[in-house]
Amino acid sequence: MVVCGDDGLAHRLAAELRGVYGEQVTLVVPPSERGARQRAVGRARATTAALLDRVSAAVNRAGGNGEPADGERVVEAAEPTEAALGEAGVARAAALALVYDDDETNIRAALTARRLNPRLRLVLRLYNRRLGQHIEELLDQAAALATRDAHGDASTTVLSDADTAAPALVATAVAGTSKVVQTDGLLLRAVERQPPGPGQVADPGLATLALLSAEGGESGEEQGPRLLPDAAEVRNATGRGTVVLQQVAYAGPSLPPARGAVPFASLFSRRLRWSLAGLVGCVVALAVALSVVTGMHPLTAGYLTLLDLFAIDDPAIGQSVGRKILQLLSGLVGLLLLPVLLAAVLEALGTFRTASALRRPPRGLSGHVVLLGLGKIGTRVLTRLRELQIPVVCVEADPEARGLATARRLRVPVVLGDVTQEGVLEAAKIHRAHALLSVTSSDTTNLEAALYARSVRPDLRVVLRLYDDDFATAVYRTLRAAHPRASTRSRSVSHLAAPAFAAAMMGRQILGAIPVERRVLLFAAVDVAGHPQLEGKTVAQAFRAGAWRVLALDTAVSGGRREEPAAEEAYEDVRGPGVSGLVWDLPDTYVLHGTDRVVLAATRRGLAELLGRRPPDRTPPATTTPRPRP
Numbered sequence: 001m002v003v004c005g006d007d008g009l010a011h012r013l014a015a016e017l018r019g020v021y022g023e024q025v026t027l028v029v030p031p032s033e034r035g036a037r038q039r040a041v042g043r044a045r046a047t048t049a050a051l052l053d054r055v056s057a058a059v060n061r062a063g064g065n066g067e068p069a070d071g072e073r074v075v076e077a078a079e080p081t082e083a084a085l086g087e088a089g090v091a092r093a094a095a096l097a098l099v100y101d102d103d104e105t106n107i108r109a110a111l112t113a114r115r116l117n118p119r120l121r122l123v124l125r126l127y128n129r130r131l132g133q134h135i136e137e138l139l140d141q142a143a144a145l146a147t148r149d150a151h152g153d154a155s156t157t158v159l160s161d162a163d164t165a166a167p168a169l170v171a172t173a174v175a176g177t178s179k180v181v182q183t184d185g186l187l188l189r190a191v192e193r194q195p196p197g198p199g200q201v202a203d204p205g206l207a208t209l210a211l212l213s214a215e216g217g218e219s220g221e222e223q224g225p226r227l228l229p230d231a232a233e234v235r236n237a238t239g240r241g242t243v244v245l246q247q248v249a250y251a252g253p254s255l256p257p258a259r260g261a262v263p264f265a266s267l268f269s270r271r272l273r274w275s276l277a278g279l280v281g282c283v284v285a286l287a288v289a290l291s292v293v294t295g296m297h298p299l300t301a302g303y304l305t306l307l308d309l310f311a312i313d314d315p316a317i318g319q320s321v322g323r324k325i326l327q328l329l330s331g332l333v334g335l336l337l338l339p340v341l342l343a344a345v346l347e348a349l350g351t352f353r354t355a356s357a358l359r360r361p362p363r364g365l366s367g368h369v370v371l372l373g374l375g376k377i378g379t380r381v382l383t384r385l386r387e388l389q390i391p392v393v394c395v396e397a398d399p400e401a402r403g404l405a406t407a408r409r410l411r412v413p414v415v416l417g418d419v420t421q422e423g424v425l426e427a428a429k430i431h432r433a434h435a436l437l438s439v440t441s442s443d444t445t446n447l448e449a450a451l452y453a454r455s456v457r458p459d460l461r462v463v464l465r466l467y468d469d470d471f472a473t474a475v476y477r478t479l480r481a482a483h484p485r486a487s488t489r490s491r492s493v494s495h496l497a498a499p500a501f502a503a504a505m506m507g508r509q510i511l512g513a514i515p516v517e518r519r520v521l522l523f524a525a526v527d528v529a530g531h532p533q534l535e536g537k538t539v540a541q542a543f544r545a546g547a548w549r550v551l552a553l554d555t556a557v558s559g560g561r562r563e564e565p566a567a568e569e570a571y572e573d574v575r576g577p578g579v580s581g582l583v584w585d586l587p588d589t590y591v592l593h594g595t596d597r598v599v600l601a602a603t604r605r606g607l608a609e610l611l612g613r614r615p616p617d618r619t620p621p622a623t624t625t626p627r628p629r630p
C-alpha cells in the first residue's frame with residue numbers, strides 16, 4: 001500500500017493499514033515533514049494501538065498477524081511526481097491513497113498513477129464532491145479500457161473528510177463509540193456482553209461475532225478469543241463473554257413530524273391572541289349595551305357598533321345620552337384596535353417567513369442532540385442524524401453558514417448565536433439534551449462550549465472535534481477525570497476519517513473493521529457469483545467457523561443484478577413483497593444464488609481465501625500461545 005499526503009491523515013492512514021489490516025505501507029511525505037513525521041507517527045501509533053485494544057503491539061510480541069512498526073518505508077518528495085510515485089513502487093502496489101490537502105494535487109497524481117499502473121486501486125481525498133464523482137467515473141473507465149476488464153479490482157474511490165468522519169461522530173454521540181461499520185445506510189457496532197447469570201438469556205444481537213478470552217478451567221491457561229464461533233461453541237462456552245453485532249439506534253423521543261402548512265394557532269403569539277380576544281369581547285359588550293339602551297335589534301346594534309368602531313361618520317345627533325356615550329366608547333376601542341391589527345399582520349408575515357426559513361426549538365423538547373456548527377463537517381453530521389430519526393437542535397453563529405440551507409430543508413430547529421455567549425445553549429435546551437456534538441472550526445470554541453455544558457449538566461455526553469491529537473488527548477483525560485460518570489470523547493477529523501480511507505484501499509467490498517482483543521474482524525459486501533464457497537450453498541453450508549460468516553442479504557436492485565424472475569421470487573420468500581434493504585434474519589436453509597450480494601464478517605486470512613487473494617506470509621494466529629489480555 002502506498003500513502004501520499006502532507007498532513008496528519010496520511011500518518012493515521014498508514015498506522016491503520018499496518019495495525020488493522022497488517023499491510024506493508026510506503027509513506028510519501030514532503031521533505032520538511034521529517035521532524036514532524038516522527039512525532040506524528042509516534043502519536044498515530046500510540047492512539048491507534050489504544051483504539052484497537054493494542055492490536056499491533058500484542059500481535060507483534062506474538063509474532064502473529066501484525067507487521068513490525070519499523071517496517072514502514074518512507075519516501076520524501078515535495079510533490080507526488082511521476083518519479084516520486086515510481087520510487088514509492090506504485091507500479092507494483094495494490095492500492096494508492098492520495099490524501100493531500102489540495103484537490104488539484106490529488107487529481108494530477110491520480111492521473112499519473114493510473115497511467116503507471118492501470119490495475120491500481122485508487123483512493124482520493126477531494127473536497128469538491130461533484131468533481132469527485134466525475135473523476136471517479138473517468139479513472140474507472142480508463143482502468144477498464146487499459147485492462148480490458150470492466151470487472152477488475154482497479155477501482156477508484158473518492159472520499160472527503162466530512163463524509164467519512166460524520167458516521168463516527170454520530171455513533172459517538174448516540175452510542176458512545178466511534179468504531180463503527182457503515183452499510184446500506186446503517187451504522188453497526190460490536191458490543192461486548194458479559195457471561196449471562198443463572199436464569200438469564202444472552203442477547204445475541206444481530207449476530208455473535210466472537211467469544212472473549214477466559215481462564216481455562218483445570219490448566220489455568222487463558223483461552224484466546226474465538227472469532228466467528230458456531231452455535232455449538234457459543235452454547236458450550238460457559239463463563240466467557242461474547243461480542244455481538246448491534247445496530248446503532250436512538251431510543252429517545254423523536255421530533256414531531258414536520259407539517260407542510262403553518263397551523264393557524266402558530267401565526268400569532270399567545271399575548272397577541274389574548275389581546276384580540278379582549279377586543280372582541282369589548283365589541284360584543286358594546287353591542288349588547290347598545291341593544292339594551294336603545295331597544296333595537298341585536299344585529300342592528302352590532303352593525304352600528306362596528307360603524308362606530310371603524311370611525312365611519314354616523315354621529316348620534318338627536319339620540320339619547322346613552323347612545324352617544326356608547327358611540328364614544330366604540331370609537332375609543334377602535335383606536336385601540338388599530339395597533340393590535342397592525343401587530344397581527346406583521347407577526348403573521350414574520351411567522352410565514354420564519355416557517356420557510358428556520359424553526360425554533362419546540363417547547364418540551366428533551367433527549368435531543370445539540371449540534372454546534374453547521375460547516376462542512378456539521379452539515380454531514382446533521383444529515384446522518386436525521387437519517388437515523390434523531391431529534392437535533394443546531395447552533396450556528398454565522399447566518400450565512402453553508403449548513404443552514406440543509407437545516408431549513410430538513411425542518412431542523414436552529415438557534416442563531418455565538419455559543420460562547422450566555423443564553424445561547426440554554427435556548428437550545430442543553431439542560432434536557434441527550435448529547436452535545438461540538439464540531440465548529442475553532443478548538444477553543446468547542447472546548448468552551450463543552451465546559452459550559454458540563455457546568456449546566458455534569459452527566460451530559462459530550463463529543464468534541466479537535467484538530468490537534470495531543471490537545472484532544474489532554475482534553476479527554478481532564479474531562480474524564482473531572483466528570484468520571486459522564487461520557488466524553490474528543491476526536492480529530494483525521495482520526496475518524498482514517499478507517500474509511502483504509503477500508504477503501506482494501507477494495508470497495510470492504511466495509512470496515514472492528515477489533516476484538518488482539519484480533520481483527522473485517523466486514524465486506526461480496527457478490528456471490530464467482531465464489532464456489534458461497535454460490536449454490538445454503539447459509540449454514542456457506543458458514544466456516546473461524547473464517548467467515550454470512551450476516552445479511554442485500555436485496556437492493558442495482559447494477560443490473562437480480563433481473564431473473566426466479567431469483568426475484570426467491571427474494572420474495574425471504575423478505576416479503578415490497579421490502580428492500582438488508583435482510584439480517586436469514587434462514588439457514590436459504591440458498592445463495594449467483595445474483596445475490598451478501599454482507600459477511602471474516603478474518604483477514606478467511607477473507608483473503610474467499611476472495612482468492614494470497615494472504616500475507618505470517619504465522620497463523622491460531623497456533624500462538626495464549627497470553628493475558630492487555
